[in-house]
Amino acid sequence: MPGQALSSLTRSTTLRERALDALRTAIITGQYRPGDHLGEVEIAEHLxxxxxxxxxxxxxxxxxxxxxxxxxxMLRVSRLTPTEVRELFQVREALEGLALAQIIASPRRQEAADALRQALAQLQDAFSTGADLAAKVExxxxxxxxxxxxxxxxxLLKTWRQLEGPMRVVIMSAAAEHRESAMSPTAHEPITDAIARGDAAAAQQILHAHMTxxxxxxGMAADTDRDTA
Structure with missing residues (x-):
């Protein structure tokens, strides 16, 4: 009897995780657009x-x-207003600015810079090889x-991760030219260089310019999306 109950629980958990993964993927890849209604009946039948x-x-x-x-x-895919986009990225800047300060003050600053260069190389590769949007966002x-x-x-990390869902929605819903500019590797490379130099002031200025x-x-994309909804 306990074994049967555990087996039932495992199947239930697996189904829930499968549904969660499928819905999350559909949203962050743009299959569902901001403002789209998510009907339980239709989704249940589809999955x-x-x-x-x-x-x-x-x-x-x-x-x-x-x-x-x-x-x-009724539940819908989140749609952020231009004000909400601005506030989201202002909070991001505060969190990542603190991260920069702590990395630069750390004795392992050069190791951190090397790790970030590897992450930057992956971003550059995603752009240079014409990877799909989902890969670029990742x-x-x-x-x-x-x-x-x-x-x-x-x-800091836990708080940043709580912003990740809205960030994905904002990026995925933007027009191609807007999101390509926001994710450009050339906007990220100076951050890594400033960390490697240990230049905290420059790192903060570069991050501020990037977030601005x-x-x-x-934010412009969010305004357009709202007007055409």
């Missing part, structure tokens, strides 16, 4: 799972910031995630 399983997955995605309640409680956010990890500050540019590019 061949129960509505309860879909409901649990959607609840988890709501915690990640990928899904928000709309009119009459490489871009991977660079910034590594920056936070290298700070050694677990609270992202706000201009992606």
């Amino acid at each position: 061949s799972v129960s509505r309860g399983t879909v409901r649990e997955a959607l609840r988890h995605l709501q915690q990640e910031g990928l899904v928000t309640p709309g009119a009459r409680g 490489a871009d956010l991977g660079f910034h995630l590594l920056l936070c990890e290298l700070s050694g500050n677990s609270v 540019s992202a706000i201009a590019q992606l």
Whole structure:
């Protein structure tokens, strides 16, 4: 009897994780656009799972910031306003600025710079080989995630990861020219160089310019998306 219960629990968990992974992938790859309604019945039929399983997955995605309640409680893919985009990237700048300061003050600064150069190489490769958008987003956010990890500050890292869902939605929903500019490897290389030099002031200035540019590019896209919705 305990074995049967455990087996049932495992199947339930697997189905929930499968639904969660499928829905998350559909959102972050742009299959679902910001503002799209996420109907439990349609999703359950498509994934061949129960509505309860879909409901649990959607609840988890709501915690990640990928899904928000709309009119009459219907869940939709999150859509950020230009103001929300600006605030999102201002918080990112504060977190990553702290990460920069802690990395530069660390005796392992050069090791951190080397690790970031490897992440930068992956981003450059994604652009030079014409990788798909999902791969470029992964490489871009991977660079910034590594920056936070290298700070050694677990609270900083956890807080940054809570912003990751909305960041993905903003980037994926932007027009190609806006997001390409925001993710460009040339915007990231100076950050790594400043860390390698131990130049904290320059690193902060470069990060500020990078985030300000992202706000201009992606906030504009959010405004356009809202007007055409």
